[in-house]
Amino acid sequence: MSAFFARYKFSIKMQEVVLILITMLWGGTFLVVHHAMTVSGPFFFVGLRFATAALLLALFSWKTLRGLCWQEVKAGAWIGLAIAGGYGLQTWGMQTISSSKSAFITAMYVPLVPLLQWLFLGRMPGIMSWIGVILAFSGLLLLAGPEGNSLAFSAGEIATLLSALAIAAEIILIGACAGKVDVRRVTIVQLAVAAVCAFIFMLPNRESIPAYSPYLLYSAIGLGMASAVIQVTMNWAQRSVSPTRATVIYAGEPVWAGIVGRIAGERLPGIALLGAALIVLGVLISELRLQRKKKAKDKPSPQQITENP
Template identity: 75%
Template sequence: MSGRLARYKWTLTLQEGILIFITMVWGGTFMVVHHAMTMSGPFFFVGVRFATAALLLTLVSWRSLGGFTRRELLSGLWIGIAIACGYGLQTWGMQTISGSQSAFITALYVPLVPLLQWAFLGKMPGIMSWCGVVLAFGGLLLVAGPESGGLAFSPGEIATLLSTLAIAAEIILISACAGKVDIRRVTIIQLAVASLCSFLLMPPNGESVPTLSPYLLGSAFGLGLASALIQVTMNWAQRSVSPTRATVIYAGEPVWAGVFGRIAGERLPGAALLGGALIVLGVLVSEFKLKRATRKQPAVEK
């Protein structure tokens, strides 16, 4: 019995411990962005954030930047557009909803990935993916409108929900080009494109360059640094951490966002907290696969 229990024991490795710390930092960024929206328009903030990340990665990887291929340029272009749409809409939504709400709704991108793969690649989701979608959608109804008791979403919640589609598309695009491109070159291109697209979206949104306060600049540059470090660290750690374990760790992102939001004074209703728990559960369930039992073939006598 003890041997059977030992088989299921989760021994924390260095890489997993670092991913947990990264997830905590990730969760804390929602509170920072939410506060920054009181001083800046969303697309200017996102533009500065990803310009900083692109510049930092360029300085670190400049020796390997020669010889861009057409595939790398196109991959970086499309991924960058998806990032700009995802983070731009998410940040726009945080002008009117709390960081905790944004984090829980954003977590919906995980169960949405199998649905988009089915829609565009013809890959049918498994039963656990469907279960995860149902749980996450039920949680969304509780997180988005606990007071209304209906299906009426606010503009900020709708924008955040749309951002999850763009983030899910980003993941599918990254998977499609994995192994065919140089990761460092594509990452720099996608961050630069995301920054440029965000700045171009400022006039349609009625934005102008805000007053550059120390907190605003510190937040944008700090999140740019965090984005670069998170990207590099995830690529390093996931070489030895299984996708299932990584997903379990990443599912804690909205939980940490809720913890930091609580410390900052955010108070979500009980129904919204229950909805957040259902979304996290949906994220976890969608990543587990059912294994079919294989029949033992009878031994053949010789």
């Protein structure tokens, strides 16, 4: 066992620890969103959530907005569009398909991130990152396996597939922009753009503004605050954490969602618990680094030993 760890280097950055904590918060919002769908349409709730987040963050960062540049507007707009697509389409799809099937399809963003990163950014993930992604994706399949043996691609399932692609694009875009823009300014832009896009999506969905509900108001404010914290932290942390490593950490979201659900009275079957364990293992494996063997320049060759006894 000691020989195994001698061959690998286990390291974890402070930014990665923060991302794990954020993922716990992220997973905990699932139950709130689930109940909010009983009092609101999907796109209105997504728009209200991110509009609240943008306003709250702007109140605390209004001085920094004076330095807003075109590069930050462009970066925030692209990320915001991806956020609106990811959250909006996933929420819309859950109206017609089960939550387990939605989670299974959305899990496709895990392998999509390294593939998109390779295709568009030219960054080939390392072998340990690939193994971690495979383990995390396998765990997600067990944790949120669909009912039945096949997938019939209904409108809700297609929308959820598109949301997985949007979530993968969001992570890639954040990774590409990290370190090049001001974190708070670009986060305000992306939250505002996500809100506007979600409200616009209400039109083709023929969605009306719901009646006032205390739960809708409180959940929107609470999730708005959570969204602001999550997005700022993602932008900050991914300045030094690669998209692939971040994706494996984000794959722990359903684990934390399952824990919150269990506290609320839900019970996970044994196969789902095995999936949760695989996701945690995937996170750990992704943190391992292969150490290359260094050639000993001063070590004499067998021939030299023979010639110079």
